[in-house]
Amino acid sequence: MARLVVEGLCKGWDFPVIDELSFEVEEGEFFVVVGPSGIGKTTLLRLIAGLETAQRGRILLGERDVTRLPPYRRRVAMTFESYALYPHLTVFENIASPLRARKLERGAIEERVKAVTKLLRIDHLLQRRPGEVSGGQKQRTALGRTLVADPEAFLLDEPISHLDAKIRHELRMQFHRLEDLRKVATVYVTHDYAEALSLGDRIGVMGNGGRLVQVGSARELFERPKALFVAEHLGQPTINVIHSNLVEEDGQLFARAEAGSFRLPLSEAQARRLKDARDGRIVVGLRPQHVRPADEAEPGGLEMEARIDIFEALGSSGIMITRAGGIQLTGLTHPERHFEPGQPVRLAIANEALHLFDANSGLSLLEEP
Amino acid sequence: MAASAQIAGSGAEAGASRRWRLVRSLFLVFLALWLLFTLFPLYFMAITAFKSAAETNLTVPTFWPQEWFPENFVGVFAEPTNFSALVDSFIIATGNTLLALLLGSLAGYAFARFPRQAGGENLAFWILSNRMFPPVAILVPMFFLFDNTPWGTDSHLSLIILYLVFNLPLATWLMMVFFRDVPRELEEAAYLDGWRPLRAFIKVTLPLVLPGMISVAMLCWIFAWNEYLFANLFVGTNVRTYTIVIPTFTHGSQTLWNLQMAFSLIAMIPPVVLFIVLRRYMVRGLSLGVVKG
Amino acid sequence: MSSEGHARIVRGDPSTYPDWFKARKSSKPLIVSRWVPIILVGLPVLVLLAIVIYPTIWMFYHSLRDTNITGLFTGNHASVGFENYGTVLGSERFHDSLWHLALYLFFGACLQVMVGTVLALILYEYVKSNLARAVVLVLLVLPMMLPPSIVGTLWRFLLTPSNGAINQALLNLGIIESHIEWFNAGISLWSIIIADIWNWTALPLLIVFSGRVSLPPAVYEAARVDGAGQWKVLRRITLPMLKEVIAIAFILRFTDAFKFVDLVYVMTSGGPAQSSELPTYIAFQRGIREFAIGEAAAYAIIIFAIAAIIVTLFLKYMKRVMKAQGLA
Numbered sequence: 001m002a003r004l005v006v007e008g009l010c011k012g013w014d015f016p017v018i019d020e021l022s023f024e025v026e027e028g029e030f031f032v033v034v035g036p037s038g039i040g041k042t043t044l045l046r047l048i049a050g051l052e053t054a055q056r057g058r059i060l061l062g063e064r065d066v067t068r069l070p071p072y073r074r075r076v077a078m079t080f081e082s083y084a085l086y087p088h089l090t091v092f093e094n095i096a097s098p099l100r101a102r103k104l105e106r107g108a109i110e111e112r113v114k115a116v117t118k119l120l121r122i123d124h125l126l127q128r129r130p131g132e133v134s135g136g137q138k139q140r141t142a143l144g145r146t147l148v149a150d151p152e153a154f155l156l157d158e159p160i161s162h163l164d165a166k167i168r169h170e171l172r173m174q175f176h177r178l179e180d181l182r183k184v185a186t187v188y189v190t191h192d193y194a195e196a197l198s199l200g201d202r203i204g205v206m207g208n209g210g211r212l213v214q215v216g217s218a219r220e221l222f223e224r225p226k227a228l229f230v231a232e233h234l235g236q237p238t239i240n241v242i243h244s245n246l247v248e249e250d251g252q253l254f255a256r257a258e259a260g261s262f263r264l265p266l267s268e269a270q271a272r273r274l275k276d277a278r279d280g281r282i283v284v285g286l287r288p289q290h291v292r293p294a295d296e297a298e299p300g301g302l303e304m305e306a307r308i309d310i311f312e313a314l315g316s317s318g319i320m321i322t323r324a325g326g327i328q329l330t331g332l333t334h335p336e337r338h339f340e341p342g343q344p345v346r347l348a349i350a351n352e353a354l355h356l357f358d359a360n361s362g363l364s365l366l367e368e369p
Numbered sequence: 370m371a372a373s374a375q376i377a378g379s380g381a382e383a384g385a386s387r388r389w390r391l392v393r394s395l396f397l398v399f400l401a402l403w404l405l406f407t408l409f410p411l412y413f414m415a416i417t418a419f420k421s422a423a424e425t426n427l428t429v430p431t432f433w434p435q436e437w438f439p440e441n442f443v444g445v446f447a448e449p450t451n452f453s454a455l456v457d458s459f460i461i462a463t464g465n466t467l468l469a470l471l472l473g474s475l476a477g478y479a480f481a482r483f484p485r486q487a488g489g490e491n492l493a494f495w496i497l498s499n500r501m502f503p504p505v506a507i508l509v510p511m512f513f514l515f516d517n518t519p520w521g522t523d524s525h526l527s528l529i530i531l532y533l534v535f536n537l538p539l540a541t542w543l544m545m546v547f548f549r550d551v552p553r554e555l556e557e558a559a560y561l562d563g564w565r566p567l568r569a570f571i572k573v574t575l576p577l578v579l580p581g582m583i584s585v586a587m588l589c590w591i592f593a594w595n596e597y598l599f600a601n602l603f604v605g606t607n608v609r610t611y612t613i614v615i616p617t618f619t620h621g622s623q624t625l626w627n628l629q630m631a632f633s634l635i636a637m638i639p640p641v642v643l644f645i646v647l648r649r650y651m652v653r654g655l656s657l658g659v660v661k662g
Numbered sequence: 663m664s665s666e667g668h669a670r671i672v673r674g675d676p677s678t679y680p681d682w683f684k685a686r687k688s689s690k691p692l693i694v695s696r697w698v699p700i701i702l703v704g705l706p707v708l709v710l711l712a713i714v715i716y717p718t719i720w721m722f723y724h725s726l727r728d729t730n731i732t733g734l735f736t737g738n739h740a741s742v743g744f745e746n747y748g749t750v751l752g753s754e755r756f757h758d759s760l761w762h763l764a765l766y767l768f769f770g771a772c773l774q775v776m777v778g779t780v781l782a783l784i785l786y787e788y789v790k791s792n793l794a795r796a797v798v799l800v801l802l803v804l805p806m807m808l809p810p811s812i813v814g815t816l817w818r819f820l821l822t823p824s825n826g827a828i829n830q831a832l833l834n835l836g837i838i839e840s841h842i843e844w845f846n847a848g849i850s851l852w853s854i855i856i857a858d859i860w861n862w863t864a865l866p867l868l869i870v871f872s873g874r875v876s877l878p879p880a881v882y883e884a885a886r887v888d889g890a891g892q893w894k895v896l897r898r899i900t901l902p903m904l905k906e907v908i909a910i911a912f913i914l915r916f917t918d919a920f921k922f923v924d925l926v927y928v929m930t931s932g933g934p935a936q937s938s939e940l941p942t943y944i945a946f947q948r949g950i951r952e953f954a955i956g957e958a959a960a961y962a963i964i965i966f967a968i969a970a971i972i973v974t975l976f977l978k979y980m981k982r983v984m985k986a987q988g989l990a
Contacts, residue, residue, distance in 0.1 A: 016683040051557050056682050071560040084558035088576045097572075101563030149562065389892060396784045400798075403781060407802055410860065413827045414816055428825045472709060499714060500917040501969040503942040505949045506962035510720035533713055595809030597924050602950065612809050616928075626819050633812045640807040645800055652872045 002062025002152040003027050004185040009047060010056035012210075017043050019210030020057070025153070025185040025202075030175075032188045034196035034233075035206030041189040042081065044206070045155045048187065049078045061152050072101075077146035078155040081162070083138045085130040091117070091141050092126040098149035116144045119178070136167040147178070154186040161190065168195075175199055193234055197222070205230050228362040231285045231355055237319055237330050239285045243359065246280040255284050255356075260326015264351050265302065273365050274356065282365065285355035288319070291331030297348035306347050311339040322347065418442070418631035422620070425627045441631040445618070454609040455636065457525065461610060462593040464529040465536060469589050470582060472533070473540025474548075478574075480541070481548035499538045504598055507534050512603065523607045531599055536589040543588075547581030548574070584650040591640045611636045725959035732953075739956070746960035756961075759939045762851055763920075766940060770858045771915040777859075778866030779908055783900065785867075786874045799871070806864040814928030817857035821845070847937040850930045854938055857925055862918070866911035873907030874900070909980050913973060920969045941965050 004025040011018040017040040025031040033041050046052040048059055050071030059067045066074045077098070085094050092113055099109045117123040120140040125133055130141065139159055146154060160168045172195065175188075190196055196203050197218040204212040205221065207229050214226045225231035231239050242262070244255040253271045256263040264284060266274070274282065294303050306324035318333035324347060331347060339345065356365045413432070417425055418441055420434045446452050511531055512522055520526045551574050559569035597612040605613065611632070618628040644651065676684075725746055729739040750756055781802070789795050805813065820828045821844035829841045844853045877900070885895050923943045926932055932939035932947065942965055949958025 010680075010682050012679075012683050016679055019680055020682075049557075049561060051560070071557070072563050072565055076561065078558075078561050080554050080558060082552070082554055084552070084554040086555060086558075086573055097559070097564075098562040101568075145558075145562070393788060397788055400781065400784050400788070403777070404798070404801060407805060407860070409831075410816055410820055411804060413820060417819075426825070430825050430827050430830045432827070432831075498966075498970060500914075501920055501966050501973065502718075503921055503945050503962045503965050504923065505942070505945045505958050506721045506966070507717045509949055509955055509958070510717040513720075514716070530713070534717075537713065591807065595807075597809055597811035598927070612811050615812060615815060624819075629815060630819075633808070633816070636812075637804075637807055641800075641804065644803060644807060648796070648799065651868070652875060 002064075002185065003060075004048070004153045004187070005060040006048065006057070007060070008057040009044070009054050009059070011043060011047055011052060011054055017210055018047065021211050022057075023204055023212055023215055025187060027185055028183055030182065030186045030188060030199060030201045032190065032196040032200030032203045033206055033212070034190055034193055034200075034203055036233075037191050039206050039208060040210055041191075041206055042157055045078060045157050045187065045189055048153070049076055049155055050074050075151050076153045076155055077149040077151035079139075079142045079146050079157060079159050081158045083130070083142040085138060085141055085145075087130050090127050090129055091122065091133065094130065094141055095144040095148055097145060112148050113144075116148045119147075120144050120174070135163050136171065139163060139171065152184065154184055154188075156186065156188045158190055159188075160195075161192065172198060194236070197234065205233065224364075224367050225285075225355060226364050226367050228283055228285065228357045228364075231357075231364075235287060237288045237332075239287050239355070240291070240329050242284040242286065242327060244282055244284050246274065246282065255282060257325065257327045262304075262325025262327045262329075264349070264354065266354075267352060270354065270356060270366070281359035283357040283359055283362070285357060286329070286349070286351075287353065287355075288330045288332050290350035290353045291322075291329055292348050293320075293331070293333055293337065294346040294348040296334055297350075302349045302351050304347055304349065306345055308339045308341055308343045308345055310341060313338065320345070414630045415634060417627050418634050420627045422623075422625055422627055425625075426623070438627070441627055442635065445628050445632045445635070448617075450609065451611075451614050451632070454611045454614040457604075457608050458594055458610040458612070458636070459639075460525050461528045461532070461608075462590050464525065465532040465593045466586050466590045468529060469533055469536040469540040470544075470586050473537055473585070474544045474578075474582065476537075476541045477544025477546075478548050480545040482553065499535070507531075508599065508602060515603070522603045523605060525608055527603055528596075528600060528608070528610070531603065532593045532596060536592060539592075540585050540589055543581065543585045544578070547578045547585075550581075551577045580650050580653060583647060584653065587643050587647050587651060590643065594636075594640055721959045721962055724956050725963050727956050729956040729959075730953045731955060742956070746957045747964065749957055750960050750964055755936060755939070755944060756941065758936065759941045759944055762938060763940050765851065766855055766858070767916065767919055769855050770862075771912065771919045774859055774863045774915055775866045775908060775912045778863050778868075778911065779870045779904070781863070782867045782870035782874060783896070785871060799868075803864045803868060805861050806868075808861065810861060810922055810924035811928050813857055813861040814854075814925045817853065817860070818929045821853050821856075845930060845934065847934045850934060851938040854925050854929055857929065858919075861925075862915060866908070866915060869911040869914070870904060870907055873904050877903055905983065906980075909976075913976065916976075917969060917973065920965060 006024070007022050009018050009021045010016070021044065023031070033044060035041055043052060047054050050066070050069060050073075054067060057067070058065060061074065061076070086097070089097075095113050095116060096109050099112060104112075113126075114123060117126060120143060122133075122137055122140050122144065125137060125141075130138055133141070143156075143159065146156075160171050163171065176199070188199060200218060202215060202217055203221055204215045207213040207227075214221060214230045216224075221230055222234050225234070228241070232241065242255070242264075243258045244264075245258055247254050247256045247263070253266045253274070254263040255266055258281075264286075304324055306322040306329065308320055308322050309328065310321040312319040312321075313335070315335060317335050318337050318339070320331050320333055320339055322329050322331065322345060329347070333339075357363060358365055416432070416434055419437050419439060420431075420441075421436060421438050424431060424435055511534075515522045515527045515531075518527075555573050555577075556566075556569050559573045560566070564572060595612065596610070600610040601613050604610065615629050615632055615636075618625040618632065724739070726741055726743060727739045728742045728745075785795060785798060785802075789798055808816070820826050823829065823841050823843045823845065826844070828844075829838070832838045832842070833840075843849060881899055881903075882895065885899055890898070921942060923940065923946050926938060926940055926943045927946070930938045932943050941961065945958045945961035945965065948954045948961060
C-alpha cells in the first residue's frame, strides 16, 4: 500500500515523448491517463514499471525511490495491451507465476489463485491454455495475474480496448467492483474518454507535448477545462469550437465568428478576463448541451435563428447540427422531437456557460493554469 | 446453379476442366519421373551393397543381385577401425551441434533482443558472406593454427571447432529468427512477475523456442555428419570420420563398390531417421526461419 | 496553433525540443533490467568473430605474399603486392573454370531452384493425403541426406562408361545405342552437374514447400470465392508470396555452389585435362596440392568477391521487387 509519485519524468528516443511529466496517485486511488493513440501513454506506464529507463526525473513508490530499480524489484504489476499471457502455460500457471517467483509454498499458491479466479469468474478455465480461451477470458486472466501479485501499484494498459462493446461494458463494471484494485494506487491508461470519465477518481489528460495537460476529477475536466484540447476531447457530442474576433458595439463586447456573421455577447465577468487576450482573437467553446431549441428553454435568454443541417434521433436525446450565422452549431433536443434537414429553428444559447480560450496557446482564459 | 452450369459449361468450362485434368496428370507424371530419377540411384546403391565384388564389376551390370551377400554389411567392419570411424563421426557431429547450438542461441538471442547493439542488418550480410568463402580459405589458416594447439589437427576437437565455420552462422541466423518470434512482452511480463532475467528466460523464452532449436540442431548435425573435405585434410590416424573411410574400400587398384555402397547405406541411417522423426519441426523451422527471416 | 497550453514539441522539428533531450546521454542508462547479460551474450559473438575473422585476415595477408608451404612454416615469405591476383586473373585455366562455373550455376543452382519450386508446388497441390505427402517428401529428400562425397562416389560408379548402371539402363531402354563416355572432356562437367542436381534439388524443394505450407489459407479462400482460375491463383497469389522464399533458396544454393568442391574432387579431379575444373577447385589444388598458398589465397578472395558482387546485386534487385510489391 503506497503512494505513487512521478516527478519530472523525461524520456525520448529520436524525439522526446515524455517531457517533465509529473503527477501523484494516492494509495487506493484509481488514476486514469487518457489521450489519443500513440501519444506516449504506454511509454509512461513502461517507465513506471521499469521496462524503460527514464532519462530524467524520479519515480517514488511509498518510501522507496524506484527510479533506478529493475522491474523485478519494483513490486508493481502491469497488464499489457496484448495481455502477454504465457502461451505454453495453463491459465492456472499464468496466474500463479508471480507467486512462484516469490517462492510461496504450493498450498498457498493454489489458494490464492483459486480465490482470484473465482472473483473474476474464470475458475472453470484453470487447466486451459491462453490459446483456448476467449478475448474477455484472456483479459481476465491477465488481470488475475496482476491482482494475485499483491503489488504496491497497479498499471493497466488499455486492458479492454480490444474487446467488443458488450464485454467491455461488463468488465468496466467489474473494475468498479474489484476491491483489491481499490486498495492500491492504480494507473489506468486508455484512449477512450468515456471509459476514463466513468472509471477514474482522477483523470490526467495527456497531450502531444509529453505532459499531462490537465489533471482533475471528471467533473472538473468537464466543467472547467484548462485547455481547448481537454474541452474538445471530453464530452459527447463534441464541443462547438468557434474561432472568433472580439468586437465592441455600443459598449457591449461581442465574440464574432471569423467565419461568418455569428456573434455572441459576452458578460462583464467574461469581458474582464479577456483583457489578456492578444490581438482580439479568441476561441469560444460552446457545449451542445447549452444549445437547445428555444421552445425547450427558459424564455428571456439569448436566442437566434438557424437552419437544420442534419438531425439524429438517438433515443436519449436528439442531436441537431445547425447552421447559424454562417457557422455550424451542434445542439441537443428532447428525445421525442423531430426535425427535417433544411427546417428553420430558433435556438436558445446559454452564453453564460461559454468556455473561452486563448487563440495561440489554447489555454483557458477563465481558469487558472 | 448446377443445371445452368451444365448447360453453359459444355463449351468452355468443360474444356477448361478437361485441360486442367490433363495438366494435373502431366504434373503428376513429372513428379513420378522425378521420383524415379531420385530413387533409381538409391535403388542401385542398395542392391550393389548386397552384391559380391565380382558381380559388381561385371561388364554388363545386373539390376538385381544374382546372389545375395548380406555379409558385406559385416565385411565393412572387418577393419575394426571402420566402426570407430562411425563413432568418431557421431562424436564430432554431436559435439559440434551442441556447441553451435549453444553459441548460436546466445548470439541469436543477442541479435534478436538487442539488434542495435549487435549490428543489425550488417549481420545478415556477414552471415551470408560466410557461406561464400571457398573452403581453402579456411583450411590452410586453420590447419596452421590447430597445428600449434595442444589437441592438434588430428583430433575430435579440431573438427568440432572447425565445423563451427559453417554451422555457427547458420545456427545464429536461425536462432535469431526463432527468438524474434517470441514476443518481448512475454519476457517483460515475467520480469514484472518478479522473475530475474535468467529465470525468465528459462521459464518463458526457452520452452517457446525449443521446437526451433530442434530443427536447427537437426540441420547442423546433418551438415557436420556429412562433411568430407575438412575431415580428409585434418584427421586420418587418431580420428577418422566415416566419410574418409569410404574411399578406403579398395583391393589394390580395384574399387570395392559393393562395400562402399554398403557402408554408405549404414552411414545414411542416422540422418534419414532424424529427418523422418523430426520432419515436422524441420518444415516449421524452415518456414519460420526462411519465410519470416 | 497549440491547443494544449504550453510550448509544443513538434516531431521532426528539433528547435522545439527541450534542453534535457538535447543533453541526453545516448542510451547509456541501461541499468534497469539487465546489462550483465549483454556482456554474457556478447561473448559467443566474439568467439564467432574469432573463428571467422582470423582466417579472413590471414587470407588477405597471404594473398599479397609469395607464400608456399615451407615458407608458411618457416615464416619465410615476402610481399609481392598484387602479383598473385594478376596471375589468377590472367590465367586461362581460371577463365575456363569461370565458364564451367557459369554453366554449373545455371544448370545447377538455377535449374534446381526452378525444378524444386515446381516439385514443391506439385506436391502441395496434387498430393493431398498427409501420409502420401510425408512419404513422397522423405523419398525426395533422401539424396540430400548423403554427403556430397558419397554422392560423387555413387555417380562415378553409376556413370562408369564401360559397365555403369546408367549406361546399361539407357541401352536396355533403347534410348542410346552405345555407351556414353561420361567422363570424357566436354562431358565430365555435365556428369558433375547431373550429380549435383540429384543431390541438392531437394533443398529448394524443402524450403519452398515449407514456405507454401505456411501461407495464409484466407487468401486462397477469397480467391476461390472470386472464382479465380488455377493459373491465375498461381501467378497472382502463390508466386508473389513465395518470391522471398524462392530468393532465399536461390541464394543458399548459389553460395553453396561456389564453395563445394567435393563433387569435383571425387568424381573427376577436375579432369580430364582440367575440363571440369571449378574456380574453387583450382584454389584448392593450388593451395593444398601444389602448395602455392599465396596464390590460393588470391584465388579465394577473387572467388569470394565475384560471389559477393553477384549476391549483392541480386539482393538489391530483390529489394526493389519487394518494394514495388509493397512486400505483399
